[in-house]
Amino acid sequence: MSKQSRPEIAVDGFPRRGRFAAADIVTSADHKVVAKILLVGSGGFLFIAALELLLMRLQLAIPENIFMEPYTFNRILSLYGATSIFFFALPLVMGLFLYIAPLQVGARGTALPRLSQIGGALWVAGAVVLYAGFLWTPSEAGVNPLPPLSELAFLSNNGVDAWLTACGFATLGLVLVAIDLSTTLKVDRAPGMAWRRAPIFAWAAAVGSWLMLFIGPVLLAAFTMLMIDRNYGGTFFADGAGGAPLLWQHFTWIFYSGAYMLVLIFAFAAVAEIF
Amino acid sequence: MTPHSPGTGQINTLIWIGFFAALIVVVVINLGLFGAIRRNRGGRGRSARQTRGSRGLQFRVAGSLAGFAIVLFVLGIIFTNNATSTPQTTSAGLTSYHGKKLDGPLVIKATGQQWIWRYNYPNGAFSYYKLVIPVHTEIEMKLESTDVIHTWSVPDLAPKVDAVPGKDTPVVFRADAEGEFWGQSATLSGQAYAPMRTAVEVVSPERFEEFIAEQQKGIKAGQEAAEEIEAEKVKELEETEGEEPSGGEEE
Numbered sequence: 001m002s003k004q005s006r007p008e009i010a011v012d013g014f015p016r017r018g019r020f021a022a023a024d025i026v027t028s029a030d031h032k033v034v035a036k037i038l039l040v041g042s043g044g045f046l047f048i049a050a051l052e053l054l055l056m057r058l059q060l061a062i063p064e065n066i067f068m069e070p071y072t073f074n075r076i077l078s079l080y081g082a083t084s085i086f087f088f089a090l091p092l093v094m095g096l097f098l099y100i101a102p103l104q105v106g107a108r109g110t111a112l113p114r115l116s117q118i119g120g121a122l123w124v125a126g127a128v129v130l131y132a133g134f135l136w137t138p139s140e141a142g143v144n145p146l147p148p149l150s151e152l153a154f155l156s157n158n159g160v161d162a163w164l165t166a167c168g169f170a171t172l173g174l175v176l177v178a179i180d181l182s183t184t185l186k187v188d189r190a191p192g193m194a195w196r197r198a199p200i201f202a203w204a205a206a207v208g209s210w211l212m213l214f215i216g217p218v219l220l221a222a223f224t225m226l227m228i229d230r231n232y233g234g235t236f237f238a239d240g241a242g243g244a245p246l247l248w249q250h251f252t253w254i255f256y257s258g259a260y261m262l263v264l265i266f267a268f269a270a271v272a273e274i275f
Numbered sequence: 276m277t278p279h280s281p282g283t284g285q286i287n288t289l290i291w292i293g294f295f296a297a298l299i300v301v302v303v304i305n306l307g308l309f310g311a312i313r314r315n316r317g318g319r320g321r322s323a324r325q326t327r328g329s330r331g332l333q334f335r336v337a338g339s340l341a342g343f344a345i346v347l348f349v350l351g352i353i354f355t356n357n358a359t360s361t362p363q364t365t366s367a368g369l370t371s372y373h374g375k376k377l378d379g380p381l382v383i384k385a386t387g388q389q390w391i392w393r394y395n396y397p398n399g400a401f402s403y404y405k406l407v408i409p410v411h412t413e414i415e416m417k418l419e420s421t422d423v424i425h426t427w428s429v430p431d432l433a434p435k436v437d438a439v440p441g442k443d444t445p446v447v448f449r450a451d452a453e454g455e456f457w458g459q460s461a462t463l464s465g466q467a468y469a470p471m472r473t474a475v476e477v478v479s480p481e482r483f484e485e486f487i488a489e490q491q492k493g494i495k496a497g498q499e500a501a502e503e504i505e506a507e508k509v510k511e512l513e514e515t516e517g518e519e520p521s522g523g524e525e526e
Contacts, residue, residue, distance in 0.1 A: 070466045077463070142463035148440060149423040149464060154389075239441025245424060246439060 029113035031098050031184075034120040034177070038095030041127065045087040052080040074140040075159075079130070081143030082163060085259060086170040087127055093208065093266040094177050101181065101205035105198055106190025111183040119176030126169030133162025144256070145226070147237035147248050152230045161230060168223045171216050178212035181205060204269030208262050215258030222251035276430045279452040279477070283432060285358035289351060296347055300340075358434065361413065362449035368411030369480040373398055373487075380415035380447060383408070387418065387425030387438040387460070390467040400490040405474045409483040410453050418444045423465065429458030429475050437462065450477040 025033055055076055059067045068076075102110050110116060133139070139159035141150040150160045185206045189198070226248070228234035235241035237248050278284040317323035364370065364377070371377055383406070384395040394406045408414050418427055418438035428435040433448035450456075460471040478486065 070469060074463065074466065074468075140466075146424055146462070154423055154465065239439075245441070 029117040031102055031110045031113065031116055031180075034116045035095045035099035037120045038091040038123065038177075039099070041124065042088050042091040042095060045083050045091075045127070049080055049083040049088055052076050052083065056080065071140055074142065075134065075138035077142055078139040078145070078159075078163060079134050082130055082167050085256075086167045087123075087130070089263050090170075090174055090212075090259060091123060093262055094174050094181075094212065096266070096270075097205035097208055098177055098181055101202045102184050102188070104202045105185060105188070105193050107184050107188035109188075110180050111188050112180040115176045116180040119173040119180070122169045122173030122176065126166045126171075126173065129162060129169060130166035133159065133166060137162065139163035144252055147226065147229070147245050148239075150226060150230075151237065161227065164223045164227055168220060171219055171223075174212060175216035175220070178209040178216065181209040182213060185209070199273060201269045201273040204265050208265050211258055211262050211265070215255045215262075218251055219255035222248060222255075278431060279454070279456065280432045280448050280450050281362045282358040282360075282434065282448050283430065285354045286434065289354040289358075292350060292354075293347065296343070300343070359447075361447045364413045364449070365411045367480075368413075368449075369409035369483060372484075380413040381409070382415045382417065384417045384419065385427060385438065386421060387427065387464075388421040389423065389465050390460075390471040392425075392427070392460075392471075392473045396487055396490070398487065398491070400487045400494065402490060404472075405476055407476045407478060407483060407486050408450060409480040410450055410477050412480070413447065413449050415445055415447050418446065424462050425464050425471070426461035427458065427473070428461040429456055429473065431456045432458075432475055432477075435461055450475070453477050453479065 025037070028034070055068070056073065059065050059073055061067075098110075098116060137157045137159045139145065139150075139162065140155055141160050141163070145160055145163060148154060185202065195203070225234065225236040229236050229238065229243075235243040237243050237245050239245055276283070276287060278287045311326075315324040315326055361380070364380070369377060369381060372381065382397060385406070386393045386395070391403055392406075393401060393403050395401045416427075416433075416436075418436050419442075420438040420440045422440065424440070425438045426435055427433075427438060427446075432450055433446050436444055436446040438444065454477055456475045456477070458473040458475060460468060460473075464471065
């Protein structure tokens, strides 16, 4: 233990009182516990997303099907888009990175454990907002809510706002996890664990968390701009008033291409690590 | 998809090249994998062989795959470049329009709106849902939108193009066969997105001139009828105003 100068941070939650473990899970800032929240949650959302996909394919099984109303289809499509990317794929990747990479490089916990804890909590809050929003006023703007369709003029209820809030919470949470992870991998590697000796999965975690740090804020900026457009009379994506609908597509192109690359880096690194 | 224009022919060829390239890669890799398993696996009285590749093996395999990918990439650039190049009007196409010689493409404006396509031809004629174009003629279609983003997609004739509000997106194509081709919108545009379809009828140049004349006659008749109704309404309104003092519209 060469890092004696670093103060010990209590990250294991409150002392256990009785057999009730939920308080431990909620208050723990241990990276393994936060990662487990992300991983278990993403497993659940994989199931839910598959169910939504099944419903949509049932509608599309034959032409002119009347299995569900057009607006129901659009609602499920919007829900599916958010669930599959923000609540299944990205938390699976970031969760496994957060669980395994600090152990692989021999770090004692993570560098900024409370940041990961807030990140996990924000992600859970995002999931709650998304599904609560679906029960009250769902978004009908599709997988990627392209303005002008997602502007107030065309979808005037609060569905798109709820969708943006939910995915914004989730993205912010994953960005916080990425900050924690990239800091840990930079400063908390065990003595002698040079990058040339680090396992490939730890490499992927470092690259992936830096990538998340790059693409996440871009998406958050786009979400904020659309929220301003919808609620405070902004014209970022309104044509004819100085804005451009294509601006949104450029922003989300950066995020979604980066997100697919993140999943690919994760998958290749996992395969390379195992075999 | 059965291509009926030079551009979509290029795209179709590229799709098949990509398909067979992928098929070859998948088959070769899997044959190699199963062959290696068969050769090296253990069995009765024979222990499995642990093999190690020679020193440059990884680079040779990765290099050949990268070369393959580069060839495909270059092919893709060549084909998409050909697909988007402008096809000229041939002698069998529409060479004159309304008595005037047609230089360059026939320009048609396509407007997407929730949830129907409107086509504006030169000289003021227009049609909804169905686009009628002359065969063997260079068409320059300018896509616009009045509300949200729509995507015009007629796979047999032209590449997909977005109609974005506030922008004027052109697509150039030439139909080389007469007939009717289906198309549909390809970007979610709201509740009636699914039935927002379109059709392109490719006809002979003579029939196209006839169609434009018919449309203009129909539009003129419609406008006259509308004007007549308008005039009647105005007359009625004047009569009622004469009878009693109005005040109904001041709210």
